[in-house]
Amino acid sequence: MSQAGTSREDAVLVLEDGSMHRGEAFGARGRTLGEAVFATGMTGYQETLTDPSYHRQIVVATAPHIGNTGWNDDDDESAHIQVAGYVVRDPARRPSNWRSTADLGEELARQGVVGLAGVDTRAITRRLREAGSMRAGLFSGDALADPTSMRAAVLDSPEMTGADLAGAVSTREPYTVAATGPTRARVAALDLGIKANTPRMLAERGIETRVLPSSASIDELLDGAPDGVFLSNGPGDPAAAAHAVALTEEVLRREVPLFGICFGNQILARALGLGTYKMRYGHRGINVPVVDHTDGTVAITSQNHGFAVAGTPGERVDSPFGRVHLSHSCPNDGTVEGLTCEGVPAFSVQYHPEAAAGPHDAADLFDRFADMMGNR
Numbered sequence: 001m002s003q004a005g006t007s008r009e010d011a012v013l014v015l016e017d018g019s020m021h022r023g024e025a026f027g028a029r030g031r032t033l034g035e036a037v038f039a040t041g042m043t044g045y046q047e048t049l050t051d052p053s054y055h056r057q058i059v060v061a062t063a064p065h066i067g068n069t070g071w072n073d074d075d076d077e078s079a080h081i082q083v084a085g086y087v088v089r090d091p092a093r094r095p096s097n098w099r100s101t102a103d104l105g106e107e108l109a110r111q112g113v114v115g116l117a118g119v120d121t122r123a124i125t126r127r128l129r130e131a132g133s134m135r136a137g138l139f140s141g142d143a144l145a146d147p148t149s150m151r152a153a154v155l156d157s158p159e160m161t162g163a164d165l166a167g168a169v170s171t172r173e174p175y176t177v178a179a180t181g182p183t184r185a186r187v188a189a190l191d192l193g194i195k196a197n198t199p200r201m202l203a204e205r206g207i208e209t210r211v212l213p214s215s216a217s218i219d220e221l222l223d224g225a226p227d228g229v230f231l232s233n234g235p236g237d238p239a240a241a242a243h244a245v246a247l248t249e250e251v252l253r254r255e256v257p258l259f260g261i262c263f264g265n266q267i268l269a270r271a272l273g274l275g276t277y278k279m280r281y282g283h284r285g286i287n288v289p290v291v292d293h294t295d296g297t298v299a300i301t302s303q304n305h306g307f308a309v310a311g312t313p314g315e316r317v318d319s320p321f322g323r324v325h326l327s328h329s330c331p332n333d334g335t336v337e338g339l340t341c342e343g344v345p346a347f348s349v350q351y352h353p354e355a356a357a358g359p360h361d362a363a364d365l366f367d368r369f370a371d372m373m374g375n376r
């Protein structure tokens, strides 16, 4: 190894379709398996890598040059890197930023995350776009093997469809994030893979957040009679998240104000009796447009999802909890991007108002939640 983090050692990405993409080892050496997905953000790799929603996914960065600003002490969205593996084209040889404390390749190695560099990430992305996200493996160092056995390992690995993963990333113990300034409301957040910026943005609005493990009971969730319940983002298939869906049904029954983002949007949908499905390749980027059908406005949003809520954007459908407006959609492909309940105080979006990384167009959704709790 020439220096920690990067070297000219071989590494290979093996996709489920049998294609092999050879490049150089980046980060830790070894073997990792996961679902290969592509992310299009030009910036924000540290937030992406530490977003728990990427658990068990091998992320391919379409931006060709990654690592320019190194790694810093401020931008983690959780306690550690969450992706199963990282694939980049051209890692920065020398990071430069006033906040940088480490090199990206070194940090991946330190945290034991296997990566691959020096491959044509746009060609890989075109393959994932045509064939869809697929199971994959990264192999380097001692884990490099003959193509047949590497592909067999990939074909042996679990599918993302049906995967119940929130429990693997959720907090073990409850914790509280205090409001900045006087406390205006108290929220119970079900941690299905929550990002650090969410309680922070609630705190800025005078909201105290108690974060609970995904396994919490309804009594634990509603202990102390919170003013609202928040359903976080998170990894895995919403169809496998039966406990979170059951909790949500009970919250809706009790008419406690509820706000969900991303996985939380899918959980709310299922609690309302709507379906969710696996998208071909999903939305992962920081410039995804979303139309709000209530007023025709468009927001540019941060997104990271591979499943979506079924239905026709703009329509209103009946649910056990009253009418539901499929109130938001993505104009790129017509995917449902948000729900507004008209019979109970609940709404959700498929995108990330907490951004980190990404634009702040949707930050007012936290104000909408605060107002909903204020008007209780």
Ligand SMILES: NC(=O)CC[C@H](N)C(=O)O
Pocket: 053, 232, 233, 234, 235, 236, 237, 238, 261, 262, 263, 264, 304, 305, 306, 307, 308
């Ligand atoms: N960011 C998220 O919450 C992702 C939700 C879900 N795991 C999906 O892939 O669609």
